[in-house]
Each structure stands twice: as structure tokens, then as C-alpha cells.
Amino acid sequence: MELSLEEAQNYALENNRTLKNASIDVLKSQASHWQSVASMLPQISAKADYSNYCGYEMNFGMMAIPMNPYGTLGVTASMAFSGAQVVAVQISKIAQRMSDISLKMTEQETKDQVKTLYYSALVMEQTVELLNRNLDNMKELYKYTEESVKVGIAEQTDADQLLIQLSTMRTSIFSSATSLEMVYNSLRLQLGVDVNTEIVLTQNIDDLLNAEAAFALVSEEFILDNNYNYQLLKENTNLSKKQLNAQKWSTGPQLSAYYNYSAKTYFGKDEGMNMTPPNMVGVSVSVPLFSSLGKNKAIQAAKYDYEKQLNSMKETEDALRIQHRQLCYNLETALQTYDTQKQNIDVTQRVFNNISNKYEVGAAASLDLTNAGTNLISAQSSYVQALMELVNAQIALEQLLNK
Template identity: 55%
Template sequence: MKHKLKIVVLGLLLGIQSFAQEKLSLTLKDAQNYALEHNRTLKNASLSIREAEAARWQSLSAMLPQVDAGADYSNNLGHKLDLSGNKIAMPPSGTFSVTASIGASVSQIIGIKLNDISVKMADISRKQTEQQTVDQVKTLYYSILVMHESVGLLEKNLENLHQLFKHTEQSVEVGVAEQIAADQISVQIVTMETNIRSSKRSLEMLYNSLRLQMGVDVFTEISLSQNLPGLMDTDNALSLLNLDFILDKNYDYQLMQQNVEQLKTQVNMKKWAYAPSLSAYYRYTKIDYFSDESTFNMTPPNSIGATLSIPIFSSGNRSAALKETKLKYEAQLNTLADTEESLNIQHRQLCYNLSSAYDSFEAQKKNVEVSQRVFDNITRKYEHGMASSMDVTDASTNVVTAQNSYVQSLLEVVSAQIDLEQLLNVEK
């Protein structure tokens, strides 16, 4: 028993190790293509299209000929029919029948058009989900690269602080500096180490979010094969500002248009509720008696029939239903107009956001360079006794603040670019 348990545990460990060994090295385009193939939300969006198509066929098939076959057995347990003193046998019998029927109404035809609209809406939603998935992967890819750069900058600052701390301790030993100066730098070191650990935890969370978007398990190791300088294309981002906003290309607007078309079609369906409906059938019936006794069969082998149903009076039900749908249609037209206006305003706002984010990015990039030069200058002065430890601490804090602002401004450019690309629905 113990031997079997060891084998099971070993198998589990080997399975976990095989998961951990799986590794993906991806460019941004690779990650996006992988997500398009494996993202589960996107798969569900594709299934929604198939569901809508199945519902459409269900409505269409209801208007096509329907054929049903049936068979039954009856036994009256020897009972005989008394007809004016004449006994007529009712022997056991089996009946086989085939019925073909067809029925149609204008409301059914309009219902098929409603199903067509549902298929279109499902397809638009799938395309929108695809766009959102690609953009989410892009955001996470950039965020991971930015976080890596942030950790690298923090580790470089930590290295500088360690060197300063070592220099300060030596100065304390020879009596040219006070212990409080070394203590202040040690506090800076502890704070920096805490920030680095926090950033690394945030980095792992970003990787997990990317794994979720790509549809891979948690054991899959992901490495990004591109870097920020190779991906950052500010000229391409700023070129979006010169593109015209075409409403009909926007997925939100397309869905709203389909909602309006859907309600318009429902209004027509309610109007045709006053129209008659027609159905027809053909039935073939065959009866076999399981006895030689004489009897009679009054069931014709072939029969046809037709039914015309004409709505006459519904106590105002159909009229109220039509009025309700018309009111919904009018409200949806107002919503469409509001959507059109809000999307145009949103376009202007997103263009402004992108321009502002780019200006902030350029300013923060220069701020990092200046802050680093100031820190290096203060450090040299401190080493020669021309600056205090407080000056070094302030300069170090300013560098970290500038670096954080730079990283944030970079992400804001990427985020503003993606938002505008989504609105414009540009080819990526």
C-alpha cells in the first residue's frame, strides 16, 4: 500500500513539474494570436453565434412541411357493438398513420427576420469581444514590460543606496560623519527593498492576468521577447489623431443600430398579428384487425384538410401590444441619437486624452533625466562632504518619484492609444 502511495505522489510531482516546464516566448503579436485562439470568453462569443443560427433555423423549419408517423394498438376485450340488435364485433386492431402538415403566417416570416438580426448582433458582439481581447493582451503586455523596467530602475537605485551606505559607514568609522546619516540611508534601503518586493508581486499578478486572457494554465511560464523601445511607436499613436471618426465602424453603434432595427421589425410583427393564418394537412391511415370476425371500418385511408384562422376580437390586447412596441421603438430611436452624439463627444475627448498623455510622457521622460543628474550630483557632493545625508535622501526620493511618474505616463499613452483605436475600430 505504501509502495502504491509513493508511486501516486511521484506521478503527481512529475505532472506538476511537467506543467512548470512549459514555457512560451511571445512577441506581442504572438500573444494576441494565441489569445484569439484560446480565450474562453471569445469561444463563448462564437458559441453565441451558433446558438442564434440554431434559433433562426428553428423558426424557419416551423414554416416548412412537418411529417409525423404514429402507430397504436387497441383491444376492446371481446366487446361487441350493438347496432339495432345486430352485434358487430370489435376485434383487436392496430393503426398506422402518417400526417403531413404545413402552416404559415406573416408573423412567422417576420420572426425569421428577427432571428436574422439576432445572428448579426451575435456576430458584432463576437467581433467586439475579439477586439477587446486583443487590446487587453496589448495592455497587459505593455504593463508587464513597464513593470519590469520599473523594477530594474528600483534595483539600480537600491544599488546606489547600498554604495552610499557603505561609504557613509566608512565615514562614520573615521569620524567625519554621524551615525544618524547612515541610519537615514538604511531606512531608505529598507523602503526601497519593500517597494521592489511589492513591484515583483504586482508583476506576477500581471502575468497571471495575461495567462487568463491567453487561456493558459497557471503553471505556464511566459517570457516576453519584445522590449519597450521596440514596441513604443509614438508616431503611430499620434497618427490616430488625424483619422476621421466613422460611426458605422464602431461596434457599440452597430449594436445600437441593430437594436433599433429589431424593435422596428417587432412593430411590424405586432401589426401583422391582425392578419389571418393558414394551415393544411394530409393524413394517410391504415387499420389492421387481428381477428377473422366481421366488422366495419369507418376510417378513410386518405384525408386532407385546411384551416384558416382569422383574428376578430381580442378586447384591445393586440392594439395595446402594438402601442407598447411602438413606444419602445421611439425610445430606442432617441437612444440611438444620444449614442451618436455621445460617441462623437467621446472621440474628441479621447483625442484630447492621447495628446495630453503624450505631452505628459515627454515631460516625465525629461524629468527622469534631470532628477537622475541631480541625484548623481548630490551623491558626488556628499562623498566630498559638501552635501548632507538629508540632501541625498531627498534626491533619491525625487528620482523614485520621477521614475514612477514616467512609468505611469508611459502606460497612460498606451491606454489612451488603445481607447482611441477601439472607438475608431482601426486595423491593428
């Protein structure tokens, strides 16, 4: 499958299994909310039964009263209402909003992980390609050196040094290729595709990197309410407040009402005596009077939890503002480092090519060539690290700003 970065992110949003579970959690929270609402709505139940005394007769002196079979049908409608139930509905609504925010956070994290893996794969492919080109060049130089040793114009140590350099470069290529496959496996996992699915990335690093967009992030205003973590924290604070209210309402009255309909039918030649009223209505009010200070202490504990949550919220606000400043510094530094390492790898590659050409005509020693090859591998590693630091710094700031 061929994917641009945007296509890969969209595909992950539709197929990522972690994201699917987050969507299920939203549906689950909706069901829990309506479960709380339903507790305040009328509850209706019906009951039917049949009784047979198997011909038994009740004797009162000279009079026998037959116990005929009979059946009853009853329908009961009841409803209970209290302040605690209202608060429970409000709490379930908060839980539903928190699930929605968590889903959005998971979507953002999924897109960011796909972006990181996409960049990583491109960088590793570029690394392997560069190392393979240099390996081919080193092979030619080694072949040339071996022939020079045979005719006596070069020493065996020169060939040995190049052979070590070849082995080092092959090891680097193998390590990079292994890392590349691991990156693709992680990308397959994020996309929710089979492990054997071949993925082709249709964009390159130059298409995706945008220094101007990165600098624009640094100057963008940080709005706390746009941050998903802060949104969750606010909902947690609201939840703590509602839990305090729930404890307070546990000492409040509870109103309940019911209606009962009952019908009784006898099966036999003699009609029995029916003392069951067909309709009944009842209302009751329950008020807690004394709980040995248990509920009062529960209210105090909930109040302390709410105060702690308010303190945590204030501390998090300050921490997020500090984090914003630090992430801006990190991104600016990463941009400068990336620019430096990009120039460094270009210069190191040209130095390696220049020394290779000189070596072929005898104007450079094998040690110079070996050092140039080592410097090139080191520069490539530094470039990869700088690029990934830039990507991670940009993603971290985008997450904070909810971009």
C-alpha cells in the same frame, strides 16, 4: 512560453475562455434562427397503435359481431404560415447579426486587454530593474557611510537617513514586484493558460511605442458605421422596428394546411368494418376579429419603444462624435505628458548618480542624497503612470475607430 505582443494577442484569440463563450453564443443564435425558419416548414408526424378486445363479441339480438384485434398507422403533415412567423425569422436573423458583432467586440476587447497587460508587465519589469540598480548603489553608499561614522568623518544621522532611504526603496521594489506578478496573473487569465505557466515577453517598450502611429490616429476620420457599439445600436433599432411589425401582424390572418394518411388492419378471421378514410386534406384560415383593444395597445407600446430607440440612436451618434474629439485630446495630452516624464526620469536618474558620486567624496550631504533618491522613486512612478495613460488613451481611440 516566449511571446511577442502580436503572438500574445493571437494566442488569446484562440484560447481565451470569454471569447470561446462569445463564439458559442454565435452558434446558439444560428440555431435559434433556424428554429424560427423551421416553424414555417412542413411538420410531419407518424403514429401507430394496436387494440385488442380480448375475444369480446358485440351482440345484436341473435347476431354476434366479433371484435377482432386491429392496428392503425397514421401519418400527418401540417404547415402553418403567418406574417408574424416571417417577422420572427427576421428578428432571429437580427439577433444572429448582433451575436456576430458582439463576438467581434469581444475579440477587440481581448486583444486590447492583452496589449495593456503586456505594456504593464514591461513597465513594471523596467521599474523593478531600475530600483534594484539604485538599491545596490544605495547599499554601497550606506556601507561607505557606516565606515565613515566609525572613523569619525560622518555623523550617525547620515547613516540613519540612508538606512531609511534603503527601507523605502526596498518597499517600493516589493510593491512593484507584487504588482508585476498580479499583471502576469491577469495576462495568464487572458491567454487561457495555467496559473503556473512562465511567460517571457520578447519585446520592450521602445519597440512597441510609436508616437507617429499615435499622432496618425488623432488625424484619422471617425466613421460611425465602423464602430461596434454603433453597429449594435443600429441592429437594436432594427430589432425594435421588427418587434413593432410583429405586434401589427398579430392581428393578421394565419393560414394552415394539413394532409393525413391513415391505414387500419384487422388481425383475425373476420374483417371488421373500417370507416376511417385513408387520405384527408384540410386548409384553414384564422382571422382575429376582436381582442378588447388589447392588441391595439400592444402595437402602440411597441411603437413608443421604437420611437425611443430612434431618439437613443440619434443621441448616441452625437455622443460618439463628442467622445471622438475628447479621446483625440486625451491622446495628444498623454503623448506630451509621456515625453515630459520620460525626460524627467532621465534627468532625475542623472541627478541621483551625480549626487551619489559627490557624496562619496564628501561634496554632498546625506540629506541631498536622500532627497535625490525620493525624487527618483517619484519620477519613476510618474513615468509609469504617464506611460499607462498613453497606452490606455491610444487603445480607447483605437476601439472607437475600430482599429
